[in-house]
Amino acid sequence: MKTKGMFKDKEVLVTGGIGFIGSNLCIELVKNGAHVTIVDNMLPRQGGNLFNIKDIEDKVRVNFSDVRNGLSMNHLVKGKHYIFHLAGQVNHVDSMRNPIQDLEINCRGTLVLLEALRHNNRDARVVFAGTRGEYGSSVKLPVDEDHPTNPKGIYAVTNLTAEKMVLVYDDIFGIKGACLRITNTYGPRHQMAHDEYGVFNWFIRKAIDNEAIPVFGDGRILRDFIYVDDIVDCMLMTAASDNAYGEVFNVGTGIPVSFVELAKKIVEIAGSGHAQFTEFTQERKEVEPGDYYTNITKIKQTTGWKPLVSLDEGIKKTIEYYRKYKKEYW
Secondary structure, eight states, X not given: OTTTTTTTTOEEEEETTTSHHHHHHHHHHHHTTOEEEEEOOOOTTSOOOGGGGGGGTXXXXXXXXXXXXXXXXXXXXXXXXXXXXXXXXXXXXXXXXXXXXXXXXXXXXXXXXXXXXXXXXXXXXXXXEEEGGGGBSOSSSSBOTXXXXXXXXXXXXXXXXXXXXXXXXXXXXXXXXXXXXXXXXXXXXXXXXXXXXXXXXXXXXXXXXXXXXXXXXXXXXXXXXXXXXXXXXXXXXXXXXXXXXXXXXXXXXXXXXXXHHHHHHHXXXXXXXXXXXXXXXXXXXXXXXXXXXXXXXXXXXXXXXXXXXXXXXXHHHHHHHHHXXXXXXX
8 A cells, every 4th residue: 555654653533433434444544553543423223333343442542422522522633633534324215214313413523523623633634435426316427526416315415515514624724624425335344234325235245145136127227336445545545645635536446337237246256146126115216316437537646546456356355254254244
């Protein structure tokens, strides 16, 4: 990794650090010699799992608090060099069932964090993890950062709002912030109890259990799937790049894959399970944006990052992880 050594002895705060991407990021930061503090509220169904940080639990500080708690955040941001803001309500379906909670966590939580920085640590650098859902339905492919933003669900609306807040605080108060619009991510340490945010790992669970993998509609909808290690590398290289701050970046592979193609590939690599077409649920139909794959030219040119893990390799690694630690995620 090009950032090796750049985070040695740096004070780093990771919000949502016990979740899927957050825990993988914390593991890499520890390897890089960073002093890592995690804040996570461990809300049910949001992906927080203490097993995710089992290998580093004696090497990180964990604060079971909430980004909406001003007293906690005022304390936690002091002295930090970098803040990776991953805490958020990430369940697409829940965001429509309970939009007020979505607003509270994603918008108020981000604002509380930024206010804590304004009053206690304006020198910290912030990397915000947003979503490709901010674009909504694609009007042109691949999608670049100038594409219109027309979110289809509350989750995407609140992420877009939080992103704008980070950019405002960068512009007005000089609190350096970089924003990532991340495509569908998969890999170890993702929850598998339900399929309401990200079906990739759900597909893998079904294959491991030798069950039918439910492919919605005709399965031809295209997505851009990226392995979690590539996301972690991207976050670290973005944080280490002076030119990334004040900017928004797409993060993905730029390689479109249909859901039916994905399901068949998982079955082939797992050696079990089978693809089965099924109708969209009403909740999924309402927020389905259609085809999406991203243009990553901007982030490659700005930070030097590029994805390295192929889809086949990523699926293989993910299957191996869950076959080994299945009982921790079911």
